[in-house]
Amino acid sequence: MRYIFLLGIFMAFAFIAPAQQDSKAKQILDEVSKKTRSLNTIVVDFVFTMDNDEMDIHEENEGTLQLKGQKYVVDLPDIGVKVYSDGETLWNYMEDGNQVTISYLEDGGSELMDPSTVFTIYEKGFRSTYVGEKKEGNKTYHQIELYPDSEEYEVEKILLSIDNADNMIKSARLYGVDGNLYGVEVTDMKTGTELADSHFVFNPKEYNDIEVIDFR
Numbered sequence: 001m002r003y004i005f006l007l008g009i010f011m012a013f014a015f016i017a018p019a020q021q022d023s024k025a026k027q028i029l030d031e032v033s034k035k036t037r038s039l040n041t042i043v044v045d046f047v048f049t050m051d052n053d054e055m056d057i058h059e060e061n062e063g064t065l066q067l068k069g070q071k072y073v074v075d076l077p078d079i080g081v082k083v084y085s086d087g088e089t090l091w092n093y094m095e096d097g098n099q100v101t102i103s104y105l106e107d108g109g110s111e112l113m114d115p116s117t118v119f120t121i122y123e124k125g126f127r128s129t130y131v132g133e134k135k136e137g138n139k140t141y142h143q144i145e146l147y148p149d150s151e152e153y154e155v156e157k158i159l160l161s162i163d164n165a166d167n168m169i170k171s172a173r174l175y176g177v178d179g180n181l182y183g184v185e186v187t188d189m190k191t192g193t194e195l196a197d198s199h200f201v202f203n204p205k206e207y208n209d210i211e212v213i214d215f216r
Contacts, residue, residue, distance in 0.1 A: 024130035025144045031167040041195050042067045045188040048076070051181045066193075071200035084202040089216070090204035100204060103215040125149050126158070133164070140164050154178070 036042065041067050050059040072086035075150040080095030093100040119200055131143035146158040156175040163170050173184040204210050 025128035028056055028130070028142050028144065028162060028164075028167070029128060032162060032169060035167045039191045040068065040191050041191065043193050043195075044186055047183075047185050047187060049181075049183040049185075051183075052179055054179055062187075066195060066199070068195050068197075068200065071197065073200055082202075084200055086197065086200045090202075093202060093207075097211070097212065098207060098209060099211040100202060100207075101213045101215065102202075106126040120208075125152065131159075134161065139170075141170055151177075 043064070045062070045064050048059075048063055051057065063074065063076040063078070064071045065075075070085070072083075074081075074083040074087050076082070082091075082093040082095075084091040084093070088105055090103050090105045091100055093102075109191055126146040126148055129145045129147070131145055133179050134143050135143045140163075141161040142164050144160045144162065146160065148155055148157075154175055154177050158175070159173040160169055161171045162168070168189065169186070171183065174182040176182065204212055
């Protein structure tokens with residue numbers, strides 16, 4: 001589930017007291033939080049990558065994240081994975097095997113696995129540093145590095161690129177202690193899409209002969 005792991009990091013900004021940060025980084029990240037919390041829904045198309053030069057590994061997969069408060073749906077069609085959460089229950093569907101596992105969200109482990117916390121990670125357990133600006137074409141992005149305060153997250157650092165025109169995160173790169181480099185880059189983002197609460201509940205009746213494993 002490393003795909004969901006980085007999405008959790010990419011979307012993770014929790015509602016608690018911030019860790020130590022430099023003033024420039026904090027100002028920008030506060031604007032990101034303010035902007036994203038004002039949005040009822042967010043629909044993101046993204047590309048997920050995982051690289052390890054030493055092991056000559058490069059993986060690239062496209063996906064979609066639909067987010068409404070603490071509710072979300074992650075669809076990774078390239079690998080046949082869908083993850084649903086209504087804010088309380090978590091459904092993990094694997095196309096290979098036609099199997100869904102069900103658990104309580106609170107039993108799912110680290111908050112970095114939770115995409116509903118995607119836009120607030122800097123406020124919990126991370127120190128932030130403003131690196132500078134980076135230009136790509138006619139766009140300018142703020143570069144901010146996050147460093148964990150503990151070994152809980154098993155990361156060395158996270159590099160965020162934030163569009164300075166709209167205060168939205170464009171990409172995140174996670175440097176794992178295992179030598180893996182994970183990346184998420186937004187290719188398209190829509191806000192204000194109407195999504196019913198029922199959209200975030202997995203319906204096994206839509207799948208023939210599905211195996212349901214309930215850990216609740």
